[in-house]
Amino acid sequence: MSKHKVVFQPVGAKVEVEGESNILEAAAESGIYINSLCGGEGVCGKCRVQITRGEARPTSHSIRFLSREEINSGFVLACQTEVKNDLEVWVPPEARLEEEQILTTESMVCYQSPQDLEVKDTLDIPSLLYMPMTQKIYLSLPKPSLTDNLADLDRVYREIRKKVQAPTLEISLPSLRSMASMLRENEWQVTATIYPLDEHCIEILSLEPGDTCAENYGIACDIGTTTIVAQLVDLRSGAILGVEASHNQQARYGEDVISRMIYACSRGGLSSIHAAVIEPVNTLIDTLVEKHGVEASNLTAFIAAGNTTMTHLFLGLEPCTIRLEPYIPTANFLPSASAAELNLHLHPNARVTCVPGVSSYVGGDITAGVLASGISNSSQISALIDIGTNGEIVVGNNEWLVCCSASAGPAFEGSGTKCGMRATRGAIQKVHIDSDQVHYETIGGAKVRGICGSGLIDAIAELFRNRIIDPSGKLPRDSDNPRVQQNEGEMEFVLASGDETETGKSVVINESDISNLIKSKGAILAAMRVLLNSVGMSFEGLERIFVAGGFGNYLDVEKAIFIGLLPDIPPERIKFIGNSSLTGARMGLLSRHALARANTLARQMTYLELSVDPKFYDEFVAALFLPHTDMDLYPSVKQVMGS
């Protein structure tokens, strides 16, 4: 097979590929990650690149997404174009997944930082419950003699039992192999790392020289579809020493879980997509270790929370059946593994655990969220809403919990929108409109690059409030508002003109964007209605709504209510809890009891499968209006807008 060289500009990354690689694959191999929303299926049009040297033919798929001019200038879809010659490829900024984006300080506020947890009251783990996933115990063993001639292992067990209750103790064969010389070389002064399996049984993960009890750390990790966030936690004090975030490099295999499942179930797909989760997790661990001056060998516990697909990919389990009716995961309750089994950069015997999930579409991230929100600790009925590509909703209290998941599409994540982008530097995040006056804020105060989910919600609420769009989201063709214009047959509203933006192109919202967002919010609201109906409740019964997810504190509650994304209840009842998946994971890291509680919660939650519920469709159609076809559900909006 012949080999071809490809150079990717403006970075200059080079790669040599053979056989049937397409440009998307070649780019990934060279370390350049091209946006591929659909996972290389040729249906999203996001991976547009320009061939600047060499020859490559666009396929029929490409033509759908490219203008004649673009085709003439050498634009192709990277995923649809095979490398058949040496090529130079220019990757436009909008097609690149930049590592840098998410790692800017500004964007970090999207993630819950330890200081400003709004739900601190529910996160305080009473000292009585504090029992980290792993513990270190210093053992000063009496030297054996003819009268005290216990075997080494029994000697270690005896000493551990003086300090902790442990009817049964276990150790693995490899740990035992070097025990004899290790104990003697260190004058019988050693530290045992223990992992309590349950009340009866404790496993000794490792024995090491001297007293290292002062250094015992764990990692709590939220494995999101888009972003991975890891916290370094001191297991002795519970203190968060640091937090780092990174792109989930699986994005190169598709932006949403469905595309990734399709990829994972293709030949060899699973192992590369599994590696693509492990790799960024390791990078985060490496960074945390280096920044905070701890030894990787003192990282003895790791806990991950993620949706069911992410958890499967993290552990290397086949995700294929999650995607297809009847939507069955391999497991919701996952076995723990050693760091070595997963190639994680921790102590090789460190324990790795995943927060259990409920079903294929309500995963461990939601269980962790329920744990963190504390909704199951109170008799008040509350809801947890995690807004992302999928919207997961849990409703209940300390006696019952019901949950469901609705596909919301990518609008809230800033994708699937003409000028959409993630909530990173340069994204419009807040909008105020006064007739043809538009006021906006960008993340980091930077020049405008696009609009993120919270900006979009703001903008649409403002357009609606100003009656620039009607309740169905349409822009009038005969508007005298200078910002309303027609472009390629579609009506759009100009938020920022070319001279305000970094690219020089104006940032707009068009009718398709509005329609997509209405569908997204409609799906979530409909899901919540069906869920509440299933337990004979209405919106008013909700004492509290906890909103989790990437929006963080950016989401303007009143505007979210105004467009009908959130129920019309007093705004003070709505709380943002940020990355509650991460918070719940950390709780599990610090308290075996919290982890046991997560297990109970996952078993307790009744899952409602909406995709087969005819009521969901009816509710969805009814919600495809701003704020809703039934204005009686939105009295506060009715008051402003009239009926």
Place this chain on the structure above:
Amino acid sequence: MSKHKVVFQPVGAKVEVEGESNILEAAAESGIYINSLCGGEGVCGKCRVQITRGEARPTSHSIRFLSREEINSGFVLACQTEVKNDLEVWVPPEARLEEEQILTTESMVCYQSPQDLEVKDTLDIPSLLYMPMTQKIYLSLPKPSLTDNLADLDRVYREIRKKVQAPTLEISLPSLRSMASMLRENEWQVTATIYPLDEHCIEILSLEPGDTCAENYGIACDIGTTTIVAQLVDLRSGAILGVEASHNQQARYGEDVISRMIYACSRGGLSSIHAAVIEPVNTLIDTLVEKHGVEASNLTAFIAAGNTTMTHLFLGLEPCTIRLEPYIPTANFLPSASAAELNLHLHPNARVTCVPGVSSYVGGDITAGVLASGISNSSQISALIDIGTNGEIVVGNNEWLVCCSASAGPAFEGSGTKCGMRATRGAIQKVHIDSDQVHYETIGGAKVRGICGSGLIDAIAELFRNRIIDPSGKLPRDSDNPRVQQNEGEMEFVLASGDETETGKSVVINESDISNLIKSKGAILAAMRVLLNSVGMSFEGLERIFVAGGFGNYLDVEKAIFIGLLPDIPPERIKFIGNSSLTGARMGLLSRHALARANTLARQMTYLELSVDPKFYDEFVAALFLPHTDMDLYPSVKQVMGS
């Protein structure tokens, strides 16, 4: 470093060695195993070989064991002679460890064959207790649907719980990885192999397509210092399908456990000596699998019983501390491992367990022996004696058990004796002397090659009964018995003249041989006396003595009593139970309850460390007589011989 070629004759095995290899090491590398009783320390003189081409200098050590003539003809000690030139080496038959020896059909009767178990009564496992180490369960799973949407793992668990009680079920991550497609490709018809950890918890070792319940096998293995014996057991019926035996290839690193420990604790020694146990075990498994037409993948359980050193080497644990005061093993209760961890040729997830031991010198073989003998099931006080290089003794009943170990030296194994050999083809095993008439039987009826342990006991008893030797074991210098002669300053008795033997050299017993045997039997008798004294008992209190070990049924009980190896109690109270280590191991394989009992027994047995007991030395000295200095202990001998 320069390389040298060595050819070993008469086999013609060639090897190229470099550096500082000695001839013993070079031979092992070429596949020729030279007898090395002391493990290459230069102190046993067994590895004499003749240099027939090339030059090699004998060392001072060599000179001790070689006559001037032998040195002149090129004899050296293989372990003391470095290879510094190209060499041709002739390995005399007595210096070779022949694989073939032990594998002859005749020698197999040394091992307990399933048909002729003498202690059958104690081995019957009541059906209520039958619960093999691993079990297969056929699962015909209902296909998932939207209304029965349990995760795959929960679905498997649910079905298993219909068939067995299992509050907790566990599975490893690797087993989970292929579960989704495995279940679907096989239409939800699969077989689970389960391993009950305790009453609460069951581990799923594997899932495989279809119904394979009819095929579930285990291996029970006795890992002896000299010999390894493996039985193939049908775990469904308990039937023994086959048995194979082989040399423990560690013998190349020393014949006794002490030499092997010294070797194992030298650089790199442990991994090669570990491999040298695994290799012959695998050969036995391969042979069993082939002979009996079973699939290795249907071997799901393996249980080993061996002394503490062998168990350590089998698992790759450091044995170094066993040898040195205060004689501490790494562990008496060993963690189980997977077949893959130990590279055993079974199903990779097969469970491998070792019968637990009591101390450094009372190992799992003795625990298994106690289990098999049934002494702990009865209120009668019994003893178990395992006679080998070490003599282990257990005394007790269903309420208490005490045990000890005495170093008996190699005399009973046919080593350390001028014409000694193992109990294999051509060994004199039975002797009757009538003045100068000697009648003997050889194993397999073959031409005489030497004398084994049971033959030596017979011969010495007969020499004593005929008053050819006195109670101290001396041969008179002025005997008129033509078979009594002096040779190189030492008195000896000719059992077989040169024309009766295969080598043409006469087979004799000399005073050193007799003295060694008296020391060996003295050590065992003294140990038993100290043990009985510790519980305020004398010989008469023993209702039964079970004799285990390589002697098998060859040992003549009355003669063993006559020389003072066994206590003078009615011979019908003494029973041979052959390889009770293997029998006990098999019981553990077939019954979790039996294995749990072995654990209890190992904890229950009180170990007496004789090496620091001054009473032992006194008893030992008193026992260095035929049968004993205190003839009142041997009334039956006193009656025959007078006092």
